[in-house]
Amino acid sequence: MQVVATLSLKGGVGKTTVVLGLAGAALHHGVRTLVVDLDPQANSTIALDVGSTTATVADVLDDPSPSVLRRAIAPSGWGTGLDVLVGAEQAERHNHPDPGPKQLIRLARALERLHDVDLFGGPSPNGEAASDNGSDEGYNAEPYRLVIIDCPPSLGQLTRSALAAAHRAVLVTDPTIFAVSGVQRAFDAIQTERQRGNPDLQPLGVLINRVRPRNTEHDFRINELRELFGPLVFTGVLPDRSAIQQAQGACMPIQRWDTPGAREASAVFTLLLGRVLRSERARRTVATAAPHGAG
Numbered sequence: 001m002q003v004v005a006t007l008s009l010k011g012g013v014g015k016t017t018v019v020l021g022l023a024g025a026a027l028h029h030g031v032r033t034l035v036v037d038l039d040p041q042a043n044s045t046i047a048l049d050v051g052s053t054t055a056t057v058a059d060v061l062d063d064p065s066p067s068v069l070r071r072a073i074a075p076s077g078w079g080t081g082l083d084v085l086v087g088a089e090q091a092e093r094h095n096h097p098d099p100g101p102k103q104l105i106r107l108a109r110a111l112e113r114l115h116d117v118d119l120f121g122g123p124s125p126n127g128e129a130a131s132d133n134g135s136d137e138g139y140n141a142e143p144y145r146l147v148i149i150d151c152p153p154s155l156g157q158l159t160r161s162a163l164a165a166a167h168r169a170v171l172v173t174d175p176t177i178f179a180v181s182g183v184q185r186a187f188d189a190i191q192t193e194r195q196r197g198n199p200d201l202q203p204l205g206v207l208i209n210r211v212r213p214r215n216t217e218h219d220f221r222i223n224e225l226r227e228l229f230g231p232l233v234f235t236g237v238l239p240d241r242s243a244i245q246q247a248q249g250a251c252m253p254i255q256r257w258d259t260p261g262a263r264e265a266s267a268v269f270t271l272l273l274g275r276v277l278r279s280e281r282a283r284r285t286v287a288t289a290a291p292h293g294a295g
Contacts, residue, residue, distance in 0.1 A: 171207070
């Protein structure tokens with residue numbers, strides 16, 4: 001299971017757009033995925049067309065037990081194979097500016113217990129219907145291959161909890177004058193979390209969003225980012241297209257919104273998914289080889 005934190009320490013850059021686009025790409029390619037909505041605004045939960053639950057991510061951070069986790073996960077309305085650990089405004093109570101180690105590991109503990117949770121998502125192996133969400137009965141569905149965490153645009157407990165639990169981080173920015181400082185702060189946060197307790201965490205790359213063609217200022221800022229961060233800046237950039245907002249407003253994945261702008265954005269998300277999955281394979285290869293080299 002690959003855990004990817006999607007973050008920006010500057011608001012308004014379309015971070016949730018990237019979460020939804022990556023989730024839609026995973027659904028389109030049959031990669032079973034869980035979206036964890038850590039942002040108290042809960043925009044991912046709304047756009048993913050999730051039904052009601054008896055618990056939320058705030059409750060999971062109170063008590064990361066399998067029973068609470070089960071009640072806080074619901075299937076996305078987008079289709080089978082995409083689930084959501086639902087967000088809520090109450091998650092803000094967990095966004096302390098200076099959390100302790102025990103607070104920071106609660107999300108990681110919850111994700112480690114996903115395999116202990118009986119989930120829904122289709123018929124059970126014996127052909128019986130899966131139980132409703134919140135029931136103590138159920139079946140062990142196919143394990144998640146990908147977990148995408150939507151972080152709030154601040155470096156409090158919630159974002160740091162995501163970094164403590166993640167294997168990779170996608171940094172989202174826009175091509176403005178504030179882009180470089182925001183990306184640099186995010187890289188510094190990743191490095192700090194690596195040193196504090198998650199040495200497996202690595203930046204996957206920087207995705208530039210809301211790019212307008214033939215915009216001189218945007219071109220200048222993109223070149224500036226590439227000069228400073230080199231190959232960590234993704235080659236593909238997300239265009240500023242109305243189709244993205246229209247698909248979100250309709251609670252549909254961009255991959256099903258059949259316009260030229262939607263197809264352009266979908267291609268970028270497919271490339272991003274490929275990079276995520278390649279990093280998963282590389283991480284597993286290193287983990288498998290490590291014991292043999294230790295002796």
